[in-house]
Amino acid sequence: MRALLRKVSDQSIENFIGNLLRYGVILAAMVVLVGGVAFLAKYGRAHPDFSHFASEPSRLRHVDTIFLDAFSFSARGLIQLGLLLLIATPVARVLFSVFAFAFQRDRLYVVVTLIVLAVLIVSLSGA
Amino acid sequence: MNWFTLDLTIFAGSVLAGLVGALTGLGGGVIIIPMLALALGIDIRYAIGASLVSVIATSSGAAAAYVKEGFTNIRIGMFLEMATTVGALLGAGLAGLLPTNIIAIIFGCVLVYSTWLTLHPVGPQSLAAKPDRLATKLRMDSSYPDQGVEQQYHVQRVPQGFAVMSVAGALSGLLGIGSGAVKVLAMDTVMRIPFKVSTTTSNFMIGVTAAASAGIYLNRGYIDPGLTFPVMLGVLAGAWLGTKVLVRARTKSLRLLFAIVILVLGLEMIYKGLTKGL
Numbered sequence: 001m002r003a004l005l006r007k008v009s010d011q012s013i014e015n016f017i018g019n020l021l022r023y024g025v026i027l028a029a030m031v032v033l034v035g036g037v038a039f040l041a042k043y044g045r046a047h048p049d050f051s052h053f054a055s056e057p058s059r060l061r062h063v064d065t066i067f068l069d070a071f072s073f074s075a076r077g078l079i080q081l082g083l084l085l086l087i088a089t090p091v092a093r094v095l096f097s098v099f100a101f102a103f104q105r106d107r108l109y110v111v112v113t114l115i116v117l118a119v120l121i122v123s124l125s126g127a
Numbered sequence: 128m129n130w131f132t133l134d135l136t137i138f139a140g141s142v143l144a145g146l147v148g149a150l151t152g153l154g155g156g157v158i159i160i161p162m163l164a165l166a167l168g169i170d171i172r173y174a175i176g177a178s179l180v181s182v183i184a185t186s187s188g189a190a191a192a193y194v195k196e197g198f199t200n201i202r203i204g205m206f207l208e209m210a211t212t213v214g215a216l217l218g219a220g221l222a223g224l225l226p227t228n229i230i231a232i233i234f235g236c237v238l239v240y241s242t243w244l245t246l247h248p249v250g251p252q253s254l255a256a257k258p259d260r261l262a263t264k265l266r267m268d269s270s271y272p273d274q275g276v277e278q279q280y281h282v283q284r285v286p287q288g289f290a291v292m293s294v295a296g297a298l299s300g301l302l303g304i305g306s307g308a309v310k311v312l313a314m315d316t317v318m319r320i321p322f323k324v325s326t327t328t329s330n331f332m333i334g335v336t337a338a339a340s341a342g343i344y345l346n347r348g349y350i351d352p353g354l355t356f357p358v359m360l361g362v363l364a365g366a367w368l369g370t371k372v373l374v375r376a377r378t379k380s381l382r383l384l385f386a387i388v389i390l391v392l393g394l395e396m397i398y399k400g401l402t403k404g405l
Contacts, residue, residue: 013201017190018190021187021188021190022188024187025184025187025188025363028184028359029184029359029360029363032356032359032360033356033360035352035356036134036356036357036360039130039352039353039356040130040131040134043130043353044129044130044131045129045130045131046129046130047128047129047130048129048130048133048353050167050168050169050170050173050351050354051168051169051170052170053170053172053173053227055347055348055349056348056349056350056351056352057348060348060350060352061345061346061347061348062345062346075352076352076353079352079353079355079356080345080350080352082356082359083180083345083350083352083355083356083359084345086180086183086184086187086359087180087183087338087341087342087345089183089187089334090183090186090187090334090335090337090338091335091338093187093190093334093335094205094208094335097201097205106266108265108266109202109205109206109266112205112206112209113205115209116205116208116209116212116335119209119212119213119216119339120212120335120338120339120342122216123212123215123216123219123338123339123340123341123342123343124338124342124345125342
Protein backbone atom coordinates (compact mmCIF):
# COMPACT_ATOMS: atom_id res chain seq x y z
CA MET A 1 0.00 0.00 0.00
CA ARG A 2 2.77 2.41 0.92
CA ALA A 3 4.63 1.57 -2.27
CA LEU A 4 1.47 2.19 -4.27
CA LEU A 5 0.91 5.57 -2.62
CA ARG A 6 4.49 6.50 -3.38
CA LYS A 7 4.02 5.52 -7.01
CA VAL A 8 0.82 7.55 -7.35
CA SER A 9 2.38 10.67 -5.89
CA ASP A 10 5.52 10.09 -8.00
CA GLN A 11 3.22 10.09 -11.01
CA SER A 12 1.46 13.36 -10.18
CA ILE A 13 4.84 14.97 -9.53
CA GLU A 14 6.03 13.74 -12.92
CA ASN A 15 2.94 15.14 -14.64
CA PHE A 16 3.65 18.54 -13.15
CA ILE A 17 7.29 18.29 -14.20
CA GLY A 18 6.22 17.31 -17.72
CA ASN A 19 4.20 20.51 -18.08
CA LEU A 20 6.97 22.58 -16.51
CA LEU A 21 9.41 21.30 -19.14
CA ARG A 22 6.98 21.79 -21.99
CA TYR A 23 6.23 25.44 -21.17
CA GLY A 24 9.89 26.09 -20.37
CA VAL A 25 10.97 24.88 -23.80
CA ILE A 26 8.19 26.81 -25.58
CA LEU A 27 9.08 30.04 -23.75
CA ALA A 28 12.80 29.58 -24.47
CA ALA A 29 12.10 28.89 -28.16
CA MET A 30 9.96 32.04 -28.46
CA VAL A 31 12.64 34.27 -26.93
CA VAL A 32 15.29 32.68 -29.18
CA LEU A 33 13.04 33.14 -32.23
CA VAL A 34 12.53 36.86 -31.52
CA GLY A 35 16.28 37.28 -30.95
CA GLY A 36 17.09 35.27 -34.09
CA VAL A 37 14.81 37.34 -36.33
CA ALA A 38 16.27 40.57 -34.91
CA PHE A 39 19.76 39.15 -35.40
CA LEU A 40 19.22 38.29 -39.07
CA ALA A 41 17.52 41.63 -39.73
CA LYS A 42 20.59 43.39 -38.40
CA TYR A 43 23.49 41.15 -39.49
CA GLY A 44 21.97 39.00 -42.28
CA ARG A 45 24.24 40.43 -44.97
CA ALA A 46 27.45 40.40 -42.94
CA HIS A 47 30.01 37.65 -43.53
CA PRO A 48 31.08 35.78 -40.39
CA ASP A 49 34.25 33.69 -40.01
CA PHE A 50 34.05 30.71 -37.68
CA SER A 51 36.94 28.68 -39.03
CA HIS A 52 39.00 29.86 -36.06
CA PHE A 53 37.89 29.93 -32.47
CA ALA A 54 37.88 33.36 -30.90
CA SER A 55 35.54 32.97 -27.90
CA GLU A 56 32.47 35.13 -27.39
CA PRO A 57 32.63 38.64 -25.89
CA SER A 58 32.46 38.61 -22.11
CA ARG A 59 28.94 40.08 -21.96
CA LEU A 60 27.56 37.01 -23.78
CA ARG A 61 29.25 34.52 -21.46
CA HIS A 62 27.87 35.23 -18.01
CA VAL A 63 24.38 34.92 -16.60
CA ASP A 64 24.18 38.44 -15.14
CA THR A 65 25.55 40.28 -18.18
CA ILE A 66 23.35 38.27 -20.57
CA PHE A 67 20.31 39.59 -18.71
CA LEU A 68 21.57 43.17 -19.00
CA ASP A 69 22.27 42.68 -22.69
CA ALA A 70 18.88 41.11 -23.39
CA PHE A 71 16.97 43.84 -21.60
CA SER A 72 18.69 46.45 -23.74
CA PHE A 73 17.13 44.49 -26.65
CA SER A 74 20.39 43.44 -28.23
CA ALA A 75 19.68 40.61 -30.70
CA ARG A 76 22.56 38.45 -29.48
CA GLY A 77 21.64 39.09 -25.86
CA LEU A 78 18.04 37.99 -26.50
CA ILE A 79 19.20 34.73 -28.10
CA GLN A 80 21.54 34.03 -25.17
CA LEU A 81 18.70 34.77 -22.74
CA GLY A 82 16.50 32.23 -24.55
CA LEU A 83 19.31 29.68 -24.41
CA LEU A 84 19.71 30.37 -20.69
CA LEU A 85 15.98 29.74 -20.22
CA LEU A 86 16.41 26.46 -22.05
CA ILE A 87 19.36 25.45 -19.86
CA ALA A 88 17.21 26.42 -16.87
CA THR A 89 14.46 23.88 -17.71
CA PRO A 90 16.35 20.79 -16.49
CA VAL A 91 17.71 22.82 -13.56
CA ALA A 92 14.14 23.74 -12.60
CA ARG A 93 13.23 20.08 -12.84
CA VAL A 94 15.95 19.17 -10.34
CA LEU A 95 15.01 22.07 -8.05
CA PHE A 96 11.38 21.00 -8.07
CA SER A 97 12.40 17.41 -7.28
CA VAL A 98 14.10 18.62 -4.08
CA PHE A 99 10.73 19.88 -2.82
CA ALA A 100 8.90 16.81 -4.10
CA PHE A 101 11.19 14.45 -2.21
CA ALA A 102 11.02 16.66 0.90
CA PHE A 103 7.23 16.50 0.69
CA GLN A 104 7.49 12.69 0.63
CA ARG A 105 9.86 12.87 3.65
CA ASP A 106 12.46 11.05 1.60
CA ARG A 107 15.60 12.46 3.23
CA LEU A 108 18.02 10.29 1.28
CA TYR A 109 16.78 11.60 -2.05
CA VAL A 110 16.55 15.19 -0.83
CA VAL A 111 20.31 14.95 -0.23
CA VAL A 112 20.95 13.19 -3.57
CA THR A 113 18.97 15.86 -5.44
CA LEU A 114 20.69 18.71 -3.58
CA ILE A 115 24.07 17.31 -4.64
CA VAL A 116 22.98 17.30 -8.30
CA LEU A 117 21.62 20.83 -7.92
CA ALA A 118 24.90 21.99 -6.38
CA VAL A 119 26.89 20.62 -9.34
CA LEU A 120 24.56 22.46 -11.77
CA ILE A 121 24.92 25.74 -9.86
CA VAL A 122 28.71 25.43 -9.75
CA SER A 123 28.71 24.95 -13.53
CA LEU A 124 26.42 27.88 -14.31
CA SER A 125 28.12 30.28 -11.92
CA GLY A 126 31.34 29.80 -13.86
CA ALA A 127 33.40 28.81 -10.87
CA MET B 128 28.56 32.89 -47.11
CA ASN B 129 26.64 35.62 -45.27
CA TRP B 130 24.79 35.14 -41.98
CA PHE B 131 21.42 34.74 -43.66
CA THR B 132 22.51 31.89 -45.96
CA LEU B 133 24.59 30.27 -43.22
CA ASP B 134 21.77 30.27 -40.66
CA LEU B 135 19.23 29.07 -43.23
CA THR B 136 21.54 26.15 -44.13
CA ILE B 137 22.11 25.31 -40.46
CA PHE B 138 18.37 25.52 -39.77
CA ALA B 139 17.53 23.12 -42.63
CA GLY B 140 20.20 20.65 -41.54
CA SER B 141 19.04 20.85 -37.92
CA VAL B 142 15.41 20.14 -38.86
CA LEU B 143 16.64 17.02 -40.62
CA ALA B 144 18.85 16.05 -37.65
CA GLY B 145 15.98 16.55 -35.19
CA LEU B 146 13.60 14.57 -37.40
CA VAL B 147 15.95 11.62 -37.89
CA GLY B 148 16.97 11.77 -34.24
CA ALA B 149 13.34 11.54 -33.12
CA LEU B 150 12.49 8.75 -35.58
CA THR B 151 15.48 6.57 -34.72
CA GLY B 152 15.68 7.51 -31.06
CA LEU B 153 19.37 8.22 -31.42
CA GLY B 154 19.28 11.98 -30.88
CA GLY B 155 20.43 14.74 -33.18
CA GLY B 156 23.74 15.75 -31.59
CA VAL B 157 25.77 13.18 -33.48
CA ILE B 158 24.75 14.79 -36.81
CA ILE B 159 24.86 18.45 -35.76
CA ILE B 160 28.58 18.46 -34.94
CA PRO B 161 29.82 16.87 -38.22
CA MET B 162 27.42 19.11 -40.17
CA LEU B 163 28.86 22.28 -38.62
CA ALA B 164 32.48 21.14 -38.44
CA LEU B 165 32.91 19.09 -41.63
CA ALA B 166 30.38 20.57 -44.06
CA LEU B 167 30.46 24.22 -42.99
CA GLY B 168 34.04 24.47 -41.72
CA ILE B 169 33.05 25.87 -38.32
CA ASP B 170 35.51 25.41 -35.44
CA ILE B 171 34.57 22.24 -33.55
CA ARG B 172 34.29 24.13 -30.25
CA TYR B 173 31.41 26.25 -31.58
CA ALA B 174 29.89 23.08 -33.04
CA ILE B 175 30.00 21.34 -29.65
CA GLY B 176 28.43 24.36 -27.91
CA ALA B 177 25.55 24.51 -30.39
CA SER B 178 25.00 20.75 -30.25
CA LEU B 179 24.84 20.76 -26.46
CA VAL B 180 22.02 23.30 -26.56
CA SER B 181 20.11 21.13 -29.03
CA VAL B 182 20.55 18.12 -26.73
CA ILE B 183 18.85 20.00 -23.89
CA ALA B 184 16.06 21.12 -26.22
CA THR B 185 15.23 17.59 -27.39
CA SER B 186 15.55 16.10 -23.93
CA SER B 187 13.23 18.62 -22.26
CA GLY B 188 10.87 18.57 -25.25
CA ALA B 189 10.58 14.76 -25.29
CA ALA B 190 10.41 14.46 -21.50
CA ALA B 191 7.11 16.31 -21.44
CA ALA B 192 5.59 13.44 -23.44
CA TYR B 193 7.55 10.65 -21.72
CA VAL B 194 6.81 11.42 -18.07
CA LYS B 195 3.07 11.08 -18.64
CA GLU B 196 3.54 7.47 -19.68
CA GLY B 197 4.75 6.69 -16.17
CA PHE B 198 7.89 4.72 -17.07
CA THR B 199 10.48 7.19 -15.84
CA ASN B 200 12.06 6.20 -12.53
CA ILE B 201 13.08 9.52 -10.99
CA ARG B 202 14.98 7.87 -8.12
CA ILE B 203 17.25 5.92 -10.46
CA GLY B 204 17.59 9.00 -12.67
CA MET B 205 18.45 11.37 -9.84
CA PHE B 206 20.88 8.96 -8.22
CA LEU B 207 22.78 8.34 -11.46
CA GLU B 208 22.77 12.06 -12.23
CA MET B 209 25.28 12.52 -9.43
CA ALA B 210 27.61 10.48 -11.65
CA THR B 211 26.68 12.03 -15.02
CA THR B 212 26.81 15.68 -13.90
CA VAL B 213 30.19 15.36 -12.20
CA GLY B 214 31.41 13.41 -15.25
CA ALA B 215 30.06 16.17 -17.49
CA LEU B 216 31.95 18.85 -15.55
CA LEU B 217 35.17 16.87 -15.90
CA GLY B 218 34.51 16.23 -19.61
CA ALA B 219 33.81 19.90 -20.28
CA GLY B 220 36.97 20.81 -18.38
CA LEU B 221 38.95 18.34 -20.46
CA ALA B 222 37.49 19.84 -23.67
CA GLY B 223 39.25 23.11 -22.85
CA LEU B 224 42.62 21.37 -22.50
CA LEU B 225 42.66 18.94 -25.42
CA PRO B 226 43.67 20.03 -28.95
CA THR B 227 40.66 20.10 -31.30
CA ASN B 228 42.00 17.33 -33.55
CA ILE B 229 42.12 14.92 -30.58
CA ILE B 230 38.50 15.83 -29.75
CA ALA B 231 37.60 15.14 -33.40
CA ILE B 232 39.25 11.70 -33.21
CA ILE B 233 37.43 10.78 -29.97
CA PHE B 234 34.18 12.00 -31.51
CA GLY B 235 34.81 9.86 -34.60
CA CYS B 236 35.42 6.79 -32.44
CA VAL B 237 32.15 7.38 -30.57
CA LEU B 238 30.32 7.59 -33.91
CA VAL B 239 31.86 4.33 -35.10
CA TYR B 240 30.91 2.69 -31.80
CA SER B 241 27.34 4.04 -32.12
CA THR B 242 27.12 2.43 -35.56
CA TRP B 243 28.16 -0.89 -34.06
CA LEU B 244 25.54 -0.54 -31.31
CA THR B 245 22.84 0.30 -33.84
CA LEU B 246 23.66 -2.74 -35.97
CA HIS B 247 23.96 -5.07 -32.98
CA PRO B 248 21.06 -4.05 -30.74
CA VAL B 249 20.99 -5.64 -27.31
CA GLY B 250 17.98 -7.94 -27.17
CA PRO B 251 15.37 -7.72 -24.42
CA GLN B 252 16.94 -8.62 -21.09
CA SER B 253 15.28 -11.02 -18.72
CA LEU B 254 14.38 -9.22 -15.51
CA ALA B 255 16.34 -10.07 -12.38
CA ALA B 256 14.33 -12.27 -10.02
CA LYS B 257 15.94 -11.25 -6.74
CA PRO B 258 16.24 -7.81 -5.18
CA ASP B 259 19.72 -6.39 -4.73
CA ARG B 260 20.66 -5.13 -1.23
CA LEU B 261 22.04 -1.74 -2.25
CA ALA B 262 19.27 -1.07 -4.78
CA THR B 263 16.70 -1.90 -2.11
CA LYS B 264 18.35 0.48 0.35
CA LEU B 265 18.24 3.17 -2.33
CA ARG B 266 14.55 2.39 -3.04
CA MET B 267 15.20 1.98 -6.78
CA ASP B 268 12.94 -1.03 -7.41
CA SER B 269 9.61 -0.16 -8.94
CA SER B 270 7.12 -1.37 -11.51
CA TYR B 271 5.89 -0.29 -14.94
CA PRO B 272 2.82 -1.12 -17.01
CA ASP B 273 3.49 -3.79 -19.65
CA GLN B 274 0.49 -4.71 -21.80
CA GLY B 275 -1.86 -3.76 -19.00
CA VAL B 276 0.00 -5.70 -16.29
CA GLU B 277 2.18 -4.03 -13.65
CA GLN B 278 5.60 -5.55 -14.10
CA GLN B 279 7.90 -5.46 -11.04
CA TYR B 280 11.63 -5.02 -11.58
CA HIS B 281 14.68 -5.28 -9.33
CA VAL B 282 17.66 -3.04 -10.08
CA GLN B 283 21.06 -4.78 -9.97
CA ARG B 284 24.74 -3.76 -9.73
CA VAL B 285 24.34 -0.12 -8.73
CA PRO B 286 28.08 0.69 -8.29
CA GLN B 287 28.97 -0.64 -11.74
CA GLY B 288 26.10 1.29 -13.30
CA PHE B 289 27.24 4.42 -11.47
CA ALA B 290 30.77 4.00 -12.90
CA VAL B 291 29.58 3.60 -16.50
CA MET B 292 27.34 6.64 -16.04
CA SER B 293 30.33 8.76 -15.03
CA VAL B 294 31.96 7.84 -18.34
CA ALA B 295 28.73 8.63 -20.23
CA GLY B 296 28.62 12.01 -18.49
CA ALA B 297 32.25 12.75 -19.33
CA LEU B 298 31.66 11.89 -23.01
CA SER B 299 28.61 14.15 -23.03
CA GLY B 300 30.59 17.03 -21.53
CA LEU B 301 33.60 16.50 -23.78
CA LEU B 302 31.74 16.10 -27.07
CA GLY B 303 28.46 17.96 -26.56
CA ILE B 304 26.30 14.94 -27.27
CA GLY B 305 23.58 13.26 -25.18
CA SER B 306 25.39 9.89 -25.15
CA GLY B 307 21.98 8.30 -24.67
CA ALA B 308 23.16 5.04 -26.25
CA VAL B 309 25.79 4.53 -23.53
CA LYS B 310 23.28 5.44 -20.81
CA VAL B 311 20.64 3.00 -22.06
CA LEU B 312 23.27 0.28 -22.45
CA ALA B 313 24.47 0.76 -18.87
CA MET B 314 20.95 0.64 -17.47
CA ASP B 315 19.85 -2.34 -19.58
CA THR B 316 22.81 -4.67 -19.46
CA VAL B 317 24.52 -3.65 -16.22
CA MET B 318 21.63 -2.66 -13.98
CA ARG B 319 19.00 -4.87 -15.64
CA ILE B 320 16.44 -2.10 -15.88
CA PRO B 321 13.61 -2.84 -18.36
CA PHE B 322 14.05 -1.14 -21.75
CA LYS B 323 10.93 1.04 -21.49
CA VAL B 324 12.11 2.40 -18.15
CA SER B 325 15.74 2.84 -19.18
CA THR B 326 15.02 4.80 -22.38
CA THR B 327 12.73 7.31 -20.68
CA THR B 328 14.94 7.59 -17.60
CA SER B 329 17.97 8.10 -19.87
CA ASN B 330 16.16 10.93 -21.66
CA PHE B 331 15.42 12.49 -18.26
CA MET B 332 19.11 12.36 -17.39
CA ILE B 333 20.40 13.66 -20.73
CA GLY B 334 18.97 17.16 -20.22
CA VAL B 335 20.34 17.54 -16.70
CA THR B 336 23.74 16.18 -17.75
CA ALA B 337 23.92 18.55 -20.72
CA ALA B 338 22.90 21.50 -18.53
CA ALA B 339 25.88 20.77 -16.26
CA SER B 340 28.38 21.18 -19.11
CA ALA B 341 26.38 23.92 -20.90
CA GLY B 342 27.18 26.34 -18.07
CA ILE B 343 30.90 25.76 -18.59
CA TYR B 344 30.64 26.07 -22.38
CA LEU B 345 28.70 29.31 -22.03
CA ASN B 346 31.27 30.77 -19.65
CA ARG B 347 34.09 29.80 -21.95
CA GLY B 348 32.46 31.48 -24.94
CA TYR B 349 31.75 28.31 -26.96
CA ILE B 350 28.08 29.16 -27.39
CA ASP B 351 27.69 31.63 -30.26
CA PRO B 352 24.17 33.08 -30.51
CA GLY B 353 24.23 33.45 -34.31
CA LEU B 354 25.18 29.79 -34.83
CA THR B 355 23.17 28.29 -32.00
CA PHE B 356 19.74 29.79 -32.59
CA PRO B 357 19.09 28.03 -35.94
CA VAL B 358 20.33 24.76 -34.39
CA MET B 359 17.99 25.00 -31.40
CA LEU B 360 14.92 26.04 -33.40
CA GLY B 361 15.67 23.57 -36.19
CA VAL B 362 16.17 20.56 -33.93
CA LEU B 363 13.00 21.39 -31.98
CA ALA B 364 10.99 21.73 -35.19
CA GLY B 365 12.43 18.48 -36.52
CA ALA B 366 11.76 16.55 -33.32
CA TRP B 367 8.21 17.89 -33.24
CA LEU B 368 7.72 16.80 -36.87
CA GLY B 369 9.15 13.42 -35.92
CA THR B 370 6.46 12.84 -33.31
CA LYS B 371 3.79 13.77 -35.88
CA VAL B 372 4.95 11.49 -38.69
CA LEU B 373 6.15 8.59 -36.58
CA VAL B 374 6.09 5.76 -39.08
CA ARG B 375 6.90 2.67 -37.05
CA ALA B 376 7.21 0.29 -40.00
CA ARG B 377 10.12 2.07 -41.65
CA THR B 378 12.13 2.66 -38.49
CA LYS B 379 14.37 -0.36 -39.05
CA SER B 380 15.59 0.64 -42.50
CA LEU B 381 15.90 4.24 -41.31
CA ARG B 382 18.11 3.11 -38.42
CA LEU B 383 20.28 1.18 -40.88
CA LEU B 384 20.64 4.21 -43.15
CA PHE B 385 21.38 6.39 -40.15
CA ALA B 386 24.00 3.90 -38.92
CA ILE B 387 25.79 4.04 -42.29
CA VAL B 388 25.68 7.85 -42.35
CA ILE B 389 27.20 8.18 -38.88
CA LEU B 390 29.83 5.54 -39.73
CA VAL B 391 30.96 7.60 -42.73
CA LEU B 392 30.91 10.82 -40.67
CA GLY B 393 32.82 9.09 -37.88
CA LEU B 394 35.55 7.86 -40.21
CA GLU B 395 35.84 11.31 -41.78
CA MET B 396 36.15 12.92 -38.34
CA ILE B 397 38.92 10.47 -37.43
CA TYR B 398 40.70 11.09 -40.75
CA LYS B 399 40.43 14.88 -40.42
CA GLY B 400 41.63 14.63 -36.83
CA LEU B 401 44.66 12.54 -37.76
CA THR B 402 45.63 14.85 -40.62
CA LYS B 403 44.93 17.90 -38.40
CA GLY B 404 42.28 19.13 -40.80
CA LEU B 405 39.98 20.08 -37.91
